[in-house]
Amino acid sequence: GIQVEQSPPDLILQEGANSTLRxxxxxxxxxxxxxxxxxxxQLINLFxxxxxxxxxxxxxxxxxxxxxxxxxxxxxxxxxxxGVYFCAVESGYSTLTFGKGTMLLxxx
Amino acid sequence: ETGVTQTPRHLVMGMTNKKSLKCExxxxxxxMYWYKQSAKKPLELMFVYNFKEQTENNSxxxxxxxxxxxxxxxxxxLHTLQPEDSAxxxxxxxxxxxxxxxxxxxxxxxxxxx
Numbered sequence: 001g002i003q004v005e006q007s008p009p010d011l012i013l014q015e016g017a018n019s020t021l022r023x024x025x026x027x028x029x030x031x032x033x034x035x036x037x038x039x040x041x042q043l044i045n046l047f048x049x050x051x052x053x054x055x056x057x058x059x060x061x062x063x064x065x066x067x068x069x070x071x072x073x074x075x076x077x078x079x080x081x082x083g084v085y086f087c088a089v090e091s092g093y094s095t096l097t098f099g100k101g102t103m104l105l106x107x108x
Numbered sequence: 109e110t111g112v113t114q115t116p117r118h119l120v121m122g123m124t125n126k127k128s129l130k131c132e133x134x135x136x137x138x139x140m141y142w143y144k145q146s147a148k149k150p151l152e153l154m155f156v157y158n159f160k161e162q163t164e165n166n167s168x169x170x171x172x173x174x175x176x177x178x179x180x181x182x183x184x185x186l187h188t189l190q191p192e193d194s195a196x197x198x199x200x201x202x203x204x205x206x207x208x209x210x211x212x213x214x215x216x217x218x219x220x221x222x
Contacts, residue, residue: 030206030207030208031207031208031209031210031211033210033211035213040215040216041145041196041198041215041216041218042213042214042215042216043198043213045210045212045213048210050207050208086150086151088211090205090206090207090211091206091207092206092207093206095141095153095156095164095205095206096141096153096200096202096211097153098150098151099150100150101150
């Protein structure tokens with residue numbers, strides 16, 4: 001099946017700092033999503049972005065499908081941004097497959 | 109109510125009990141999924157249903173039995189579980205398998221087997 005690798009696995013930031021999370025995938029995809037898992041376990045949809053660039057407030061994401069990677073940018077981080085960020089992809093033959101996630105901790 | 113709803117949110121059960129997890133989606137989607145997330149592990153796909161037909165069983169033990177009576181409802185029947193089955197169980201839905209289309213997740217059921 002398709003492979004999804006996320007980096008870095010862990011990230012510690014001071015409040016106000018910016019960060020970039022990366023997701024590499026092994027094959028062409030027709031779905032790519034970024035999720036934030038809150039402390040209660042719920043997966044919050046951040047972006048549905050199989051290609052191109054999107055922005056939502058302090059967050060933005062870019063997927064370069066031809067080079068098989070996606071980036072999630074967090075600017076001016078806040079403590080409420082803490083949690084685990086997952087990238088998930090789906091191809092024509094593979095169901096939504098998750099990476100191992102990036103654990104983000106934003107300290108005040 | 110909108111989105112994907114899972115009940116119960118928390119469940120404690122003995123190894124000899126039988127219980128069921130319920131998932132309901134109000135998004136008009138045709139695909140539904142069960143995922144398992146154990147502590148400090150990534151999400152593992154368990155089952156996939158597309159237009160009420162099971163299309164994927166990811167080598168899940170038979171003590172987990174899924175049921176999809178229609179495209180809006182998905183159940184996970186549990187019996188004679190083991191303590192290592194304690195985990196967060198997440199339900200998701202999407203327009204159909206293989207995409208395109210955005211998937212949405214429920215709040216999860218946190219299961220403890222004692």
